[in-house]
Amino acid sequence: MGGKTVVTKRPWIGTSWKMNKTIREADAFCETLRQSDWSRQSDAAQLFVIPPFTLLNRVVIALDETDVIVGAQNAHWEDAGAWTGEISPVQVKDCGGRLVEIGHSERRTFFNETDETVAKKTASAVRNGLTALVCIGDTLEEYEAGKTAAALKRQTLAALSLVNWAGGAKVIIAYEPVWSIGEGGTPADPAFADEQHARIKELTAAELGAPLAVLYGGSVNPTNCVDLANRPNIDGLFIGRSAWKADGYLGIVSDVVASLA
Template sequence: MTTPFWVGTSWKMNKTLGEAAHYAEALRGASLFRDERLQGFVIPPFTALSSVCRSLAEAPVMVGAQNMHWAERGAFTGEISPLMVQDCGADIVELGHSERREYFNETDAAINRKVKAALAHGLRPLICVGETAEEKRLGVAVDTVIRQCRIALNSVADEDLDKILIAYEPVWAIGEHGTPATADDAGWIHRHIHEALPTTPQGTSIPVLYGGSVNLENCAALAALPEVSGLFIGRSAWQPEGLLAIAERVVAARFGG
């Protein structure tokens, strides 16, 4: 069976319940993600996670949480446990985003604990990795990204490797004023990541998605790269029309229509 190309978005700290419902309704009625060559996903804020999961329960679109704690329960005010994420009906949990690392002091070791907790509760970790502009300037981009990957996957059982997703998101490419990586740069880093990661027991590679100012103009070139297993899109997909337009271009670029 061919591994699908992943196309999805995180809404970050955006969307009321009504806005989330509108978005989910648009995806539920779209036929594009019924193409088995694609795997769509959306990652709403936690306030909308349960309702979006219910709305898309019969649609071929996975739903994820933006973060979670590693503990099942306890005195961790403001945190969300893996049991809570699972209870909402989510398939995926995004872990290690650069904003979590920078603003909330998340360490590689903490992300590893979360990865193992997610797997223990049947959730698919989407592990975000990426170097800063300074690390790129100093020539340690590959070292940084591979270190993040290896620590995140430390002590993960071989049989769980086929449940892992990696999202390479260079920090300098993220956000309203980010500079998208060129296709050459993205392909180069992705090749290094694939070489460093273990293969699954089935002999397949762990999917590595690209994220960082993905838009209508660059999505086709990125999707055409054999090393890129999917696109993790930001603000260009914060409206359903944007996500679907990019997915259409991905199909044409990756599969020839």
């Protein structure tokens, strides 16, 4: 691929590795990504990678000369203290992280995170100059009961409730239906996802005066990525296992950007 690619919108396209990858596997991923032209085309798409804490600084260093944003999968709401096993936003920033994923459904389900703790973590990340990537999503029960909109409204308003917006706060929302996440998850219909994104953007615009960017995550794959990314209210993709191999990730980036050109 030569030259710059001009796109009709600039999507965020990223992946969280969750509890995966050794040092050697991370190095191989970063080497492939670093050699790709896409890692230096932030005008076409904003790429981001969220490794586990054990690899955060190493990935930051490996991708230092690229436009790829590197983030952490979680951060505590306190800057320091007696919180055994936790990582603070100050430590994330010290490692070179620029973004923090907050409130993923796995954190809410298995580690008892609540709307209140998500709000505290969002405010803390922003206070420390990090971009907060806040995950929200409806459960299967809420979806089947027609309560998706109410669930997303509650989670969104809670997450934003403690943020100090005076200092150029950076918050992005990721809509990830709980029923679509993980192995065996059912991808949301792109039209349904776009409808939820429109509601979230309308809600954040009413609260803040301008809409926040909203990414879609939940069984994103090479088959549905282009349809999702081309929906008017979907500002990017947050990809799981389909992007855990660098070639798979870059394939999705290439297809999405080409479709938007």
